[in-house]
Amino acid sequence: MGPKRFILEYWRLILLLVFVSVALVALFIPGGIMADDSYVDDESIDDNPTNLEYGLGLDGGTRISAPVVGMVAEDIETDATDEEEGSVDRERLTEIESALYEELDLDTGNASVDHDDSGNVHAEVFTDEVTEEEFAAVLSDETGHEVDPDDDVRDGVSDQTRAQMVDTIGSMINEAGLSGGDTYESEQVGGEHYVVTEVPDMDPDELRELLSDRGIVEVVAYYPDDDGQANQTVLEGDDIATVDPPEPSERGSGYDVPVEVDSNAAPDFQEDLNDLGFTDEGQQMCSLEPDGDTVDFDHSDEQYCLLTVVDGEPIDAHSMGPELGNNMNQGEWASDPSFQMGAQNQQQAQGLSVSLQAGAMPAPLDFSEEQTYSLSPALADQFKLYSLLIGGLSVLTVSGMVFLRYRDVRVATPMILTAMAEVVILLGFAALIRMPLDLSHVAGFIAVVGTGVDDLIIIADEVMDEGDVSSQRVFESRFRKAFWIIGAAAATTIIAMSPLAVMSLGDLQGFAIITILGVLIGVLITRPAYGDILQRLMTDK
Structure with a gap:
């Protein structure tokens, strides 16, 4: 044969x-x-x-199921949508989002205005400190169309945000080296949606702490002005292109996370630091000291500090070094936009690295309604x-x-x-x-x-x-x-x-x-x- x-x-x-x-x-x-x-x-x-x-x-391990904190107004009418051309004006959506932050006094990452694939616009706030009436009132004023708090606003978040939550938590688990973990959506009886996270070989407190950190990373310039000291966000986590593993700091204490800034964000970052004086008179002008897991802001002299801020909490402060400052002052840094973000200890540095690589969670989880299973x-x-x-x-x-x-x-x-x-x-x-x-x-x-x-x-x-x-x-x-x-x-x-x-x-x-x-x-x-x-x-x- x-x-x-x-x-x-x-x-x-x-x-x-x-x-x-x-x-x-x-x-x-x-x-x-x-x-x-x-x-x-x-x-x-x-x-x-x-x-x-x-x-x-x-x-x-542990399984934690929890709903997402927030409220959403879907299919709202705005002048950002051109129905004839089927396009959406992103700048107009950004203006509406900025109005929500300003009028409702929201922290970074607690509002979003976006659209789905069909061009339908939805607005969300991710906090329980805002009422439906306040949320609807700002949208009504800003869009020029009446938004009814009873009919047009509901608790929860959009499908788009929930899917992003699942993707981000999944990336967070992988970047943290938690092999075998899983994240998915679950719809409960009554229509409420939960985000379910399973991680082997981890107790409930550890997993809850991991999920409590949204990972919103910012670089904030802390500099002197006419009223004393001022803050200005000069770089966000989304502007980071690549992240290298943490390494001991050359400053003698703490850890550094080497990063490379996205080429589109680098020129603005360089320009902001030049305008604020960090690259000339502000070089090596930061003497803020660590205070536990945060930074001690008790000082009497002028400070030019670059603060590493995670979820609204400053975890480190450092000066502008001469080499980096001179490169920025001469306009050369943006062609090779890399620098180091600081952390006080290895645990903070590892958490910072994970947050930068996984991205920020778009909304917090409501642990008051969590369902926990542990073995x-x-x-x-x-x-x-x-x-x-x-x-x-x-x-x-x-x-x-x-x-x-x-x-x-x-x-x-x-x-x-x-x-x-x-x-x-x-x-x-x-x-x-x-x-x-x-x-x-x-x-x-x-x-x-x-x-x-x-x-x-x-x-x-x-x-x-x-x-x-x-x-x-x-x-x-x-x-x-x-x-x-x-x-x-x-x-x-x-x-x-x-x-x-x-x-x-x-x-x-x-x-x-x-x-x-x-x-x-x-x-x-x-x-x-x-x-x-x-x-x-x-x-x-």
Whole structure:
């Protein structure tokens, strides 16, 4: 038999072997076929010989669900939208946003005016210190269109902001090196939306502290004027293009975070510092001292300080150095816009680095309505052991029943091996996409073993039900009939599980996803391969 004919004859079995081989590589080779293997290190290999990641139920950790603080007015009428051209005037939206900050006396990051893909404008404030009436009044005055606080304003935030919250928190978790963490939206009964964050091996207080920091980073110029000392924000976190790891400061104490400013923001930053005097008489004119985690502003002489401010709190102050100041004064710095942001200790520097890389959370979370689930790592290890024991017991039980039913190793052995291959492929897929496995996924794997063997039994019974199957034509006819039955059952399972897989229903979602994937792998790969194996063993071919 030539190679071409061999492939044509055994392509289903070859496909199964290819999928199993790829799954084994994904499972056991560190960084084998993953897009990013930077998280793999010697310690993680010692703790976990596979590339599988575990969720809260199998690794311990915390899940916090909380709504987003804010109120939103959607589809508001403004003169910023040109319906004929289908465009939106961004400068006009910025003017409306500035009016909200000024009239409502809001802190940085607590208001947003934006539009969706259809050009519909929405305005949001992210604080509970403003009433709906005050919010609506400012919008009415600024837009020239009546905004009713009862009909046009609601609690919560826009879908756009919620999606940005999920993306930012996810980036924050990744930048902080918290492997296996996950963030997603969940809609509660009654229509309220929650942002759910899961992080393995972290207690509730640590996770709550992480989520409490919005990561709004600013560089504020603190300089003398006619009234004493003044503040002016000269750079925001969004203006930072790249961030390098923190390093000990050359000033002798504290830490520095090297950053590169976006080329579009660099000229304005340079011009502001030149205009405020930082690059000439203000060089090395800052003597503010640390006071715990903040800065002591008790001084009698003039100060030219660049303050690193995170979430409204100054964490460090430093002078303009001669080299940086001279480059800015001569207008050369903007062509290579890099400098260092300061922090008093390594923890602050690491938090600053994470905030700059992940970006600022657009709104705070309301922890007064949080829902918390926490599991200790010791108990999670027990669950992991019990899951392994239950999985092995289910395999042994199914194997015993299959052998009792057929008493023919030609039928039973391929059936068990095929069912196990299905689980290996699923585990390899989970390792490949770095899906954190939880107890719900374990339940899904057990269900996949049960339904998979059910389907294989249907194939075996249908093929052997009417006696002799030595003829290939008779075997194929009976196999097709059996495959229609299991195909219809698979379609029913997928339809039934699909709502659970797409809706944010917690653990039920993981169970549904694994079950659907198992059914698809079974119908498309393992069931046809089992048919090929059975045909070679039972017919004269």
